[in-house]
Amino acid sequence: MNISDSISLSFRTIKGNRLRTSITIIIIALGIMSLIAIVTAIAAVNISLTQSFSTMGANAFSLRYKERHIQFGDKPAPTTVTSKTALKARASSEGKLITYDEARMFKKEYAFPAKVSIALPGPSNIVVNDEFKKTNPDVRVVGGDENYLEINGYTLAAGRSFDQADVESGMNICILGYAVAQKLYGDAVERAVNKTVTVANIKYLVIGVLQSKGSSAFFNADKIVLTTYNNVRSVFGTNTYSYTIAVMVSDFQLMDAAIGQATGTFRPIRKLDIKEADNFYIDKSDSIAASLMTNLGFLQYATMAIAMITLVGAAIGLMNIMLVAVGERTKEIGLIKAIGGRSADIRAQFLWESILISLMGAVVGIIAGILLGNVVALLVNSSFIVPWVWVVIGIFVCSLVGILAGSYPAYKAAKLDPIVALRYE
Numbered sequence: 001m002n003i004s005d006s007i008s009l010s011f012r013t014i015k016g017n018r019l020r021t022s023i024t025i026i027i028i029a030l031g032i033m034s035l036i037a038i039v040t041a042i043a044a045v046n047i048s049l050t051q052s053f054s055t056m057g058a059n060a061f062s063l064r065y066k067e068r069h070i071q072f073g074d075k076p077a078p079t080t081v082t083s084k085t086a087l088k089a090r091a092s093s094e095g096k097l098i099t100y101d102e103a104r105m106f107k108k109e110y111a112f113p114a115k116v117s118i119a120l121p122g123p124s125n126i127v128v129n130d131e132f133k134k135t136n137p138d139v140r141v142v143g144g145d146e147n148y149l150e151i152n153g154y155t156l157a158a159g160r161s162f163d164q165a166d167v168e169s170g171m172n173i174c175i176l177g178y179a180v181a182q183k184l185y186g187d188a189v190e191r192a193v194n195k196t197v198t199v200a201n202i203k204y205l206v207i208g209v210l211q212s213k214g215s216s217a218f219f220n221a222d223k224i225v226l227t228t229y230n231n232v233r234s235v236f237g238t239n240t241y242s243y244t245i246a247v248m249v250s251d252f253q254l255m256d257a258a259i260g261q262a263t264g265t266f267r268p269i270r271k272l273d274i275k276e277a278d279n280f281y282i283d284k285s286d287s288i289a290a291s292l293m294t295n296l297g298f299l300q301y302a303t304m305a306i307a308m309i310t311l312v313g314a315a316i317g318l319m320n321i322m323l324v325a326v327g328e329r330t331k332e333i334g335l336i337k338a339i340g341g342r343s344a345d346i347r348a349q350f351l352w353e354s355i356l357i358s359l360m361g362a363v364v365g366i367i368a369g370i371l372l373g374n375v376v377a378l379l380v381n382s383s384f385i386v387p388w389v390w391v392v393i394g395i396f397v398c399s400l401v402g403i404l405a406g407s408y409p410a411y412k413a414a415k416l417d418p419i420v421a422l423r424y425e
Helices: 003-016 018-053 100-109 164-169 178-185 229-235 252-269 287-328 330-338 343-379 388-414 418-422
Strands: 060-064 114-121 127-129 140-144 156-159 173-176 196-199 202-210 224-228 244-249 281-284
Touching: 003 018, 003 343, 018 287, 018 343, 018 388, 060 252, 100 114, 100 244, 100 252, 114 229, 127 178, 140 229, 164 224, 164 229, 173 178, 173 196, 178 202, 202 224, 224 229, 244 252, 252 281, 287 330, 287 343, 287 388, 330 343, 330 418, 343 388
Parallel strands: 140 224, 173 202
Antiparallel strands: 060 244, 060 281, 114 140, 114 244, 127 196, 156 202, 173 224, 196 202
């Protein structure tokens, strides 16, 4: 009996025991489905987070007064120390906002060949045009400078950017994000240029409109009104907000040197003693997404553990079914041996039957897991994802489950004495 005959006979046997087979397939499928679904969902969230928080290019970083860290649970964020005699932070300088003077002094004194941008967040507001069309109150007001658009990856769809004179004067001019301009002026967003809009009861002249950067479930880069940081400072009086300094170098390979010089430049500005730790943080464009994904990683490990436990239970159930099958087909096995059937053929038949049941569970579980995981991808505005590596791993694991669960029943069937088997009742 060749392999194709063994597989064909195994399929017929499986079809003859549909209820028991279906239950085992479902148990195996649940284990694989949970694993594939979580892996797919995490991959979708990863893509969405990267789109959300990686607003700057790979050759840019920012200086903030506190660490932009998101975590799950109560465990504090780990800190990095370079030696046993780690520098200590002075209590009076912890959580100290980056001030207007500090930000401007850094931009003036930073000698590295790079572009520097200063930004100051303002409050979210409703934006109203002259035709009394208005946006939702979730439009972010951000103050920037002449380098803000380039460093943060924005390009203009119409109009112009700020120049140094605009920044120094702090006049009431603004650049509208694509979603804001579309809401107020329709698809012809260029109509917004040279129009007047009202933000927090303050009139602003629109000098430009940004091209769309898209959105995700976590962040919409197009719902923004950009003005100069001096305007935000004078109009909104944001004394509780800290300035953010962004730096962009011409080559990614210069990042470490640029970060080192930025630290050396900013420490004296922040009036730090040589024995004191930094009271500011430097993060790269994708650091928050990486931080979040590190914290989400425990879900994948927990799911793997659950999936393994489920598969162990499925393997035990499958072995039990195969042992029952050996008992039910004892006379059939005796007949096959009496007419010259080999023990190897009988062993192969039962082993293939066990493997096929496991692979059916794998196929059902993988398809269900991918579909379920991509429901999350749909919710976070990510693309359709198929975790091919985990699909292959799932098939391999289920094949292994089938081999392990079917080995003992196959061995037991192959060792049956034909005379005893024919007399079995």
